[in-house]
Amino acid sequence: MNRDASVKRAIHELLRQQQLGVLSTMDDEAPYASLVAFAVSDDDRCLYFSTPRATRKFANITANAAVALLVNNSVNLPEDFHRAKAVTAVGIAQTLPDERLDAARSHYLDKHPYLESFAHSPSCVFLEIRVQRYILVERFQNVSEYRIDHAMDSTS
Amino acid sequence: MQWIQPLETLPSGDTRDIGGKGAALHRLWAGRIRVPKTLCVTTRAYRDFVNHAGLREKIYLELSRKAFADMRWEEIWDAAQRLRLLFLRSSLSPEMASGMRQAITQAFGERSMVVRSSAPEEDLSGHSFAGLHASYTHLQGCNDVMRHIRLVWASLWSDAALLYRQELGLDALTSAMAVLVQEMIPGQVSGICFTRDPTGPERGVIEAVHGMNPPLVDGKIAPDRWTMDTATGAVIEHSAPASRIQWQPPTATAGAAALSALPDSLRHQPPLTPAQVGRLWTTAVRVAAMAAAPQDIEWTFDKEELVLLQARPITTVSRPAEGDNRSWYLSLHRSLENLLDLRRRIEEKWIPRMRQTADELADIDPGALDDVDLALEIRRRWDINQHWTAIYWEDFIPFAHGMRLFGQVYNETMVPDDPYEFMQLLRHQDLISVRRNRCLADLAAAVRQRPQRARALERGDFNALDTAFRDRLDAFVLRYGDLSCPVTGAVECSPDTGALANILLEMAALPETMSTNGGDVSSAALESAFLGACPSGSMDDCRQLLSLARSSYRLRDDDNILLGAIEARLIAAVQEGRKRSRVGSAGLSEVLAELGLENAEQVPRPRAEAPPPAVSERQITGQPAGPGLVRGRARVIVEHSDIAQFKRGEIIVCDGVDPNMTFVMPLAAGIVERRGGMLIHGAIIAREYGLPCVTGVTGATTRIRTGQTITVDGYLGIVTIGEK
Secondary structure: OOHHHHHHHHHHHHHHHOOEEEEEEEOOOOEEEEEEEEEEOOOOOEEEEEEEOOOHHHHHHHHOOEEEEEEEOOOOOOOHHHHOOEEEEEEEEEEOOHHHHHHHHHHHHHHOHHHHHHHHOOOEEEEEEEEEEEEEEEOOOEEEEEOOOOOOOOOO | OOOEEEHHHOOOOOHHHHHHHHHHHHHHHHOOOOOOOEEEEOHHHHHHHHHHOOHHHHHHHHHOOOOHHHOOHHHHHHHHHHHHHHHHOOOOOHHHHHHHHHHHHHHHOOOEEEEEEEOOOOOOOOOOOOOOOOEEEEEEHHHHHHHHHHHHHHHHHOHHHHHOHHHHOOOOOOOOOEEEEEEOOOOOEEEEEEOOOOOOOOEEEEEEEEEOOOOOOOOOOOOEEEEEEOOOOOEEEEEOOOOOEEEEOOOOOOOOOEEEEOOHHHHOOOOOOHHHHHHHHHHHHHHHHHHOOOEEEEEEEEOOEEEEEEEEEOOOOOOOOOOOOHHHHHHOOOOHHHHHHHHHHHHHHHHHHHHHHHHHHHOOOHHHOOHHHHHHHHHHHHHHHHHHHHHHHHHHHHHOHHHHHHHHHHHHHHOOOOOOHHHHHOOOOOOHHHHHHHHHHHHHHHHHHOHHHHHHHHHOOHHHOOHHHHHHHHHHHHHHOOOOOOOOOOOOOOOOOHHHHHHHHHHHOOOOOOOOOOOOHHHHHHHHHHHHHOOOOOHHHHHHHHHHHHHHHHHHHHHHHHHHHHHHHHHHHHHHHHHHHHOOOOOHHHHHHHOOOOOOOOOOOOOOOOOOOOEEEEEEEOEEEEOOEEEEEEEEEOOHHHHHHOOOOOEEEEOOOOHHHHHHHHHOOEEEEOOOOOOOHHHHHHHHHOOOEEEOOOOHHHHOOOOOEEEEEOOOOEEEEOOO
């Protein structure tokens, strides 16, 4: 497998293995980080998550749609330093238009079935991140970037 | 199971606890065969030490910098060297240290000791990994033994072991090393015994020398040899060597062991009497029966008593698979004695001859020869070039181990923070390339003095230069070439003074004081600290080793340039031949075709206008090969001619620094190299010029593009591409 394919594959797998990611949003003056349960579209171009409308993260996204989501497979042991991989997705968050909402939410709930009532709550909003690029960190300090918005075909 | 235990107190000889050698010795002891008095430092001690010192993750981090498949042997050696220092710099827990000290002192007092590796994975059936791990003989006192135990532990991660990591199943989480601490038995006769000759099942072999067994690798003492009949136990044949000598155990460090003559009475006497041969054979056969496998036994006679030092199953040495170069890499490890021989040969024989050859070839102008003579001359130069390339591989490459051996001894002696501190003692020598660069700096200064020279160079109009300057320029080209030709491995090159003009203009634009790093005071202080720390009585050995390492360092650069000078003469003749063969000159095309020189190889170049790739590297880890941090514009060198475009302040990104590239070093801000290693050419030049350098950057020339901003972190060995 060539290097490009292995980078895409590592990102693809990590996004499917992991349940949670750290979402970064922008307040007026400062960054803000929160833990979210996410799912990824089949082509890796979109990430989905759900949040109550009253949250700080939603307020931030409403004001500034630029976000990042960090996903990693560390297990809180020293081995993480050589073994763990981390991927940061950078993109634009938006509420899902109605015509795509059901399919995306059902895809999300396939991964997080226990969040059904949460995701369907009228007080919650369902969002997608249109990913522009992924930054993958492996083996402690090896960093690759995947411009998925430049890629013709995102399958590995 | 305790950290350290006498062999005879262990309930069983479990390989997992005391390793392969320990288990074999335990079996001999249980069979009432005399073995040296032995303390086993169990694998539990290794594990507890590694946990206590927090080494496990450090080992992982060291070994996962990049994919193993992408690591060159030099990088594996470097990694092993760093791990070794890490082990030396780590402490045992106070309880473990005092427990082990007490046991060792109690068992051996002031006696001379041996510390042997005993890895659970060694001597697995069907494999023999003898020699991958370290063993040390003739150790005196508890401190010495404690230090060497850590070195044996570290040898679990030796370069040799790392090369065979898959076969060994080496893993930082599960692998461990046991160590045997033994009394040193000053045997009067020693040797080995194979209960079955590896070449045929009906015979066994005994080899014996007077005195003690010399280290395995040397093989310089021819032993007496008895061929045994495995069916009857009778001697089939006894062959005596042409002359009998004995091995003199070392007195201090650095393998100062030597061979010495035997007294007359022993010289004419076989080391073993027929009765001793019989006793040895009977015991060996019993050991083979106990182990239910033919055995390879190391033994000694302590006065009249037979002592078995080691026994392991005989493994047939399988031939390495096609493309498996590991045994060749390991053959590059040379003893001090061997390196001193190489040095003599290289300095006294090869170098003067290479210089002479290059000069003689330069005297013949290919342009002045007729076609027939030119064809002969091309063939002759081809042969000469082949001859020296072969010597380069045979002698010059292994001689680079001089630096490694010194580095190893230096690190063992000084236990420094920086595993490459020893390089400071080797720097600032009169390298040919540095001399050439001084000449360039002088020429650049002359350009700076007179603007009309710069203008002429910019136009490429050499005729407009004043005679005095042109003469100096011609002298430079005659001596060092016009900088347009690569040195090793390429025959395609057309002489072109454009590169020289560009480099001189770039250098002339630099402030006047640019030069190589001046001699720093600390290297003198380091040298005296190192010599001061040499064990008493071995100062001369240390000096000799340092001098050897300096020669090895110098030659790492000079040899390429000397070889390049010969190759340049071949290139010149081939150029002329190609020119004429195009116009149909008889004979020349045939010679060029026969030697495979008819066409220039075209290196595919990445297309500059291609869109940026979807996947790109942001940060690549290699090896820190020259300390410093710099950000600048990348200049990727794919073909040698790319260097002609080099601008001051750029960072060289290349596959490997070629000696004929190094004239741009005074202009460069940093170096990134695909080839890995701390002691390779590029790293040495980087240190000479004080440039931040990272080597072993996988795909450097394909993943980095000329013009990109890159950051070279020569402390951590990281290259970052792009600004944000």
